[in-house]
Amino acid sequence: MPSAPPPDWVLARRRAIGDRIRAARGERKLSQERLAELAGLDRQAINRIEQAHQSALLDNLIRIAEALDVPLAELVR
Template identity: 55%
Template structure:
């Protein structure tokens, strides 16, 4: 798809879009950040950074968050 690495700004924008998607899915499920944090085993601070797009979570973390919200992993990363 790309011959060169993505520009840093584009990566950051896409990471924020994923965080926005996670937030939207969580709110649609009527869950608080704290509830998802407790269900997933991800600290509240880490979960907040993921939603804000300030953190790049590992795949295992995204899987745990998806399970905690009750959605497929694809629902979180679809942008």
């Protein structure tokens, strides 16, 4: 039996995190492809996280924060 979709407030937070990742990536003039390389992920994963199409694993958020050289807390505040 599939689980219920997350509530709207969770989706809103997911979108906000994706927006902060996209903004930090833009400030550093990194493509999704380059960020993916630095974080050890694939470009599609970065895209899905930025677009809030997928819930990011904590490990992946840690990798993205490290690749962007920003505190994890800045991405998930």
